[in-house]
Amino acid sequence: MTGWIAIAGIGPGDAALVTPEVSAALEQASDIYGYGPYVARVPAREGLTLHASDNRVELERAADALARAAAGGGVVVVSSGDPGVFAMASAVFEALEQGPPAWRDLDIRVLPGITAMLAASARAGAPLGHDFCAINLSDNLKPWSLIERRLRLAVEADFAMAFYNPRSKARPDGFGRVLDILRKACGGDRPILFARAVSTPQEHLRVVTLGEATPEMADMRTMVIVGSSRTRLIARDGAPIVYTPRWAP
Amino acid sequence: MTGWIAIAGIGPGDAALVTPEVSAALEQASDIYGYGPYVARVPAREGLTLHASDNRVELERAADALARAAAGGGVVVVSSGDPGVFAMASAVFEALEQGPPAWRDLDIRVLPGITAMLAASARAGAPLGHDFCAINLSDNLKPWSLIERRLRLAVEADFAMAFYNPRSKARPDGFGRVLDILRKACGGDRPILFARAVSTPQEHLRVVTLGEATPEMADMRTMVIVGSSRTRLIARDGAPIVYTPRWAP
Numbered sequence: 417m418t419g420w421i422a423i424a425g426i427g428p429g430d431a432a433l434v435t436p437e438v439s440a441a442l443e444q445a446s447d448i449y450g451y452g453p454y455v456a457r458v459p460a461r462e463g464l465t466l467h468a469s470d471n472r473v474e475l476e477r478a479a480d481a482l483a484r485a486a487a488g489g490g491v492v493v494v495s496s497g498d499p500g501v502f503a504m505a506s507a508v509f510e511a512l513e514q515g516p517p518a519w520r521d522l523d524i525r526v527l528p529g530i531t532a533m534l535a536a537s538a539r540a541g542a543p544l545g546h547d548f549c550a551i552n553l554s555d556n557l558k559p560w561s562l563i564e565r566r567l568r569l570a571v572e573a574d575f576a577m578a579f580y581n582p583r584s585k586a587r588p589d590g591f592g593r594v595l596d597i598l599r600k601a602c603g604g605d606r607p608i609l610f611a612r613a614v615s616t617p618q619e620h621l622r623v624v625t626l627g628e629a630t631p632e633m634a635d636m637r638t639m640v641i642v643g644s645s646r647t648r649l650i651a652r653d654g655a656p657i658v659y660t661p662r663w664a665p
Numbered sequence: 666m667t668g669w670i671a672i673a674g675i676g677p678g679d680a681a682l683v684t685p686e687v688s689a690a691l692e693q694a695s696d697i698y699g700y701g702p703y704v705a706r707v708p709a710r711e712g713l714t715l716h717a718s719d720n721r722v723e724l725e726r727a728a729d730a731l732a733r734a735a736a737g738g739g740v741v742v743v744s745s746g747d748p749g750v751f752a753m754a755s756a757v758f759e760a761l762e763q764g765p766p767a768w769r770d771l772d773i774r775v776l777p778g779i780t781a782m783l784a785a786s787a788r789a790g791a792p793l794g795h796d797f798c799a800i801n802l803s804d805n806l807k808p809w810s811l812i813e814r815r816l817r818l819a820v821e822a823d824f825a826m827a828f829y830n831p832r833s834k835a836r837p838d839g840f841g842r843v844l845d846i847l848r849k850a851c852g853g854d855r856p857i858l859f860a861r862a863v864s865t866p867q868e869h870l871r872v873v874t875l876g877e878a879t880p881e882m883a884d885m886r887t888m889v890i891v892g893s894s895r896t897r898l899i900a901r902d903g904a905p906i907v908y909t910p911r912w913a914p
Contacts, residue, residue: 545749664806
């Protein structure tokens with residue numbers, strides 16, 4: 417029996433945003449590994465074993481999944497969004513590099529998905545339509561000083577900025593500091609998008625200015641996008657459209 | 666007759682990377698607008714009018730598509746990759762903002778897709794697994810000085826960098842200057858990925874160092890990704906895996 421492992425992006429929530437490539441891998445798998453709420457999105461069927469685990473155990477999960485593939489399993493590791501953006505692909509490669517050399521001979525594929533910032537951007541308009549950056553605001557795996565440094569340089573470069581993991585119960589305070597830094601660097605008028613649970617029944621979008629933004633507008637299911645100096649709003653009935661023009665003077 | 670317009674991402678090439686949401690919109694449409702090679706990827710059928718246009722006419726195409734929707738059409742504007750990343754969504758909103766106020770009442774949706782950098786990243790491993798930025802290297806719509814400034818700040822922030830439109834027949838020289846700037850700022854050992862025509866029969870991936878990179882390795886179908894200082898290679902039979910760990914010291 418020859419094993420394989422695919423690290424697959426199941427998108428932000430709606431089944432209509434899962435690629436056929438990922439759906440096919442899920443249908444062929446013998447074993448699914450992932451964070452509980454993501455594994456719960458995979459339809460159960462006979463012959464499929466679901467291995468749900470907690471968050472913060474990505475490296476152990478990755479090693480377990482690689483070992484199962486090495487033992488002949490057809491393994492899919494599921495990530496929400498895209499597996500290559502603050503998700504499981506890097507964790508699997510960290511485990512691969514540290515693990516037995518034989519793991520390197522495995523059939524390993526990464527299957528891309530719709531990442532949260534692009535789903536959120538699409539719902540709001542096109543705030544990432546010009547040059548932009550993506551920053552993980554969690555300091556679980558990097559020092560807070562590095563986050564602040566990157567924020568300041570991103571503003572100086574006039575990137576639109578997409579923020580993953582802005583705030584959680586374990587990290588309630590950092591995001592307020594982020595808003596303070598951005599208000600000081602960009603002024604209070606810059607548009608900021610809070611996009612919660614995009615494409616799910618709990619979806620909620622809010623567009624405010626940096627001056628109006630408060631930390632409580634974000635939680636662990638919220639994607640935050642801050643415009644560049646060029647980002648504009650188009651007023652219309654209902655929510656405005658937020659977009660960044662393609663050109664810059 | 667009530668018109669609608671969807672700006673839809675048809676991914677990098679492979680039909681298995683088109684979301685069901687986009688496929689459904691293409692099936693419901695009366696009119697498809699887009700750059701010729703992208704429109705050619707939409708299956709023809711009775712009742713569907715294909716409006717293929719040249720590149721560099723994005724704003725005219727967007728206005729035509731909006732006018733058709735305002736006249737009652739079910740319109741899909743197709744972009745390769747994701748429509749919100751250096752693609753048609755911003756062009757449509759530019760045209761919307763400049764156009765008749767009645768256009769703002771249209772049913773307008775942006776349907777996300779698998780953008781080139783995430784397809785390329787998945788094929789190579791996970792080079793964008795930590796903080797990163799995306800820069801359009803074309804100076805058609807912004808001054809070259811802004812590109813150079815963003816490159817220097819992105820290196821200073823130690824972002825991995827995804828470059829769209831690195832080089833074309835009309836702009837053969839800029840990319841050599843980009844490589845010079847990056848070699849000076851990052852040294853010659855940094856990994857750089859050239860991913861051409863990902864997910865199509867012409868797909869070709871090459872991983873070299875900045876010291877080995879030459880301008881000719883990129884053309885208009887190539888996505889270029891330069892690692893951060895933390896990006897690593899895992900040697901194995903065949904192409905190495907390129908990935909950026911989730912953590913930073």
